[in-house]
Amino acid sequence: MEPGMAENWIYKNPNEPVEARTKDLLSRMTVKEKIGQMTQIDRIVATPTAVCDHFIGSILSGGGSIPLEKVLSSEWADMVDGYQKAALETRLGIPMIYGIDAVHGNNNVYGATIFPHNIGLGATRDADLAHRIGVATALEVRASGIPYDFAPCVAVAGDPRWGRTYESYSEDVEIVRNMTSIVSGLQGHPPQGHPNGYPFVAGRTKVVACAKHFVGDGGTDKGINEGNTIMPYEDLKKIHMAPYLDCISRGVCTVMASYSSWNGDKMHSHRFLQTEVLKEKLGFKGFVISDWEALERLSDPYGSNYRASISSAVNAGIDMIMVPFKYEAFIADLTSLVESGEVPMARVDDAVERILRVKFVAGLFEYPMADRSLLETVGCKLHRELAREAVRKSLVLLKNAKDPKKPFLPLDRNAKKILVAGTHADDLGYQCGGWTISWVGSSGRTTIGTTILDAIKEAVGDETEVVFEQNPSPDTFTGQDFSYAIVAVGEPPYVESGGDDPNLIISFNGSEIISSVADRVPTLAILISGRPLVIEPSLLEKVDALVAAWLPGSEGGGITDVIFGDHEFHGRLPITWFRSVDQLPMRYGENSYDPLFPLGFGLTSKNVKLSN
Structure with a gap:
């Protein structure tokens, strides 16, 4: 090769x-380089040598796969850049793409802004808010040197017993479709005339997004995670596939397959849905x-039988x-499958073309x-204020008086003495839920934020005495x-299957x-929860007011903004609140529909029902 020849290669020319x-x-590219691009490995095993020798196309941090405790964004960026330098030293200098949930x-990074989980955002019905959260999240992810975000989850949650219900915006497909605006926040808005299905990323302040989990993950029988979604294709298309059309029209770059099955067939080996529907019929040009x-x-x-699994999935x-x-083992088996013709070279070329396309677009x-x-x-202050706004708008007021003519809220911030109690009143980790710093999440001051108790003390007058006892x-x-x-x-x-719960009682008594x-x-x-929980009639009768606060994240001040009357309640139930788990799954609109609170229910502080 003559000096300077590589610089004239088309792929190196940004114009x-x-x-x-x-x-x-x-x-x-050689076969080895192509297979390397199809391989994504966790940072735990990702050494510069592994990246370089195997031409690894992508690295990820699985849930809780963090370099050290309380690592800041700058240290994350240093780590990611180290891997990237190794990738750029390979023969063709193809950059790796680092992904994170x-x-x-x-939420993996100490000190980052933690927004409400999706179920809370669904309660807001605010597509513009979701878009702005996408913009802020993209900035904080890119600050860590990471260009790829495994979000959003666009599942339509059909049964609250499912352990990932809080990752869904709603049981209502139209609400989920509306909230896919977050994709445009993460990636940017494609320009007018942008080809439908073609990936799009607006620049260095944006990330590659990932619509997940394709398809039907929220509709499994009895809400069992990774279970079986049993329904005709027309229903699958109308309910669970519909949000993907919106994501694709927004230029989403990647789609993640679901662990679940459809009518007994695993999604990861489902050629009809992955190729014939998603890629061919819907025209998706990014990578799966x-x-x-x-x-x-x-x-x-x-x-x-790992080799057979690789063959069926690819x-x-x-x-x-x-x-x-x-x-x-994966690289060796896939190489063998390509050499034997069990995985056609054309299938490998299609996969790598899609991966490279996204990397160029990004x-x-x-x-x-x-x-x-x-x-x-x-x-930053701006992002924390945005998160606080999201908390305010997500709160659903379910009851506000024993006597409807005498609203209990807003509370008097100048009261002489108030009691604050409960396991979740002063626990930031519980407030944030799963997927926070660690995979499962945990209790305590896991990151920087404001608990409900912190916020109450800040909100009340100087003359008010606040007494806190977790279990009085x-x-x-x-x-x-x-x-x-x-x-x-x-x-x-909790996360994933660890959150599957057939009982749905309020924890810790x-x-x-x-x-x-x-x-x-x-x-x-x-109630701080990722879904509706059992509320006995006697308990509902006893309380003067009841608020569903979902999993609000790091900014507890959004709760006090509303309960003390600085802002009005706006949230409406994104999911039906059942009376008994024996009723599940409940279908809005069915003759047997008899909820404690219906989909769309929510009160103002004046005890006026919000319009659905």
Whole structure:
């Protein structure tokens, strides 16, 4: 090769069209380099040598896969840049793409803004708010040197027993479709005339988004995670596939396959849905990525025939495989499958073409390294104010008086003495839920933020005494004259199958805590949860007011903004609140529909029902 020849290659010229650059680069790649591009590995096993030797196309942080505790965005950027330097030293200098689950803000990073989980955003019905959250999340993710976000989840949750219900915006497909505006926030708005289905990223302040989990993950029988969605194709298309049309029209770059099955057939090996429908009929031109270790789930016993699983998944239409650890075995098996013809070379070329297209569209060839100028956006005042707005708008007032003519809220911030109680009143980790710093999430001051108790102390007058007891005993009330009590209870953090729950009772004896306090003091109960929970009629009768606050994230001040009357309630139920788990699944509009509170229910502080 003559000196300077490589610089004249089409794929290195940013002024050339993306398709020309993609085809030029693809034509220069060996089989080994192509298979490397299809391989995504976790940072735990990603060494610069592994990246370089195997031409690894992508690295991810699985849930909680963080370099060290309380690592800041700048340190994340240093780590990602280190991997990128190794990728750029390969023969063709193809940048790797680093991905992360930033599903309610850049939730893996200490100090980042944590927004409400999707179920809370669905309660707002505010597409513009979702878009602005996408913009803010993209900035905080890019500040960490990461250009790829495994979000949004556009599942339509059909049964609250499902452990991922809080990752869904609603049981109503139209609400979910409306909230796909977050894709445009994450990636930017495609210009007029942009080809439908073609990926789009607006620049260095935006990220590659990922619509997930294709398709039907929210409709599984009995809400079992990774279970079986049983329905005709027309219903699958009308309910669960519909949000993907909106994501595709917004230029979404990637789609993640679901662990679940449709009528008994696993989605990861479903060629009809992955290729014939998503790629051919819907015209999706980005890449399809597998979920974490999903290929192992295709064989029973688990992972027993990995080679066959790779063949079925890749031939079905999976382009990038989230290995995430056994990448050497994956590469060896896929190489063997290509050599034997069991996986056609044309299928590999299609997969790699799609991956390269997204990398070119995302600007990674021109700007592969982190932009340190974005670090000031992480957890900034503007983003925290946005998160606080989202909390305010997500709150659903379910009850506001024992006597409808005498609203209990807003609370008097100048009361002499108030009691704050409950397991969730002063626990930031519980407030944020799963996918926060660690995969499952945890209790305590896991990141920077404001608990409900913090916010109450900030909101009340100087003359108001705030007494906090997590689980008050009868002695708590002896000789005390509380004006009212605020009790916050709910669920502990959970993720995925660990959140599947056939009972849906309030955790940590939450109902008993509310009942004990409400027997003695006028009480506002606040539920911190990722879904509706069982509320016994006697408990509902006892409390003076009840607020569903979902999983609000790091900005507890959004709750006090509303309960003390600075802002009005706007939230409406994004999901039916059942009376008993025996009723599940409930279908809005069916003759048997008899909820405690229907889809769309919500009150103002004046006890006026919000319009659905």
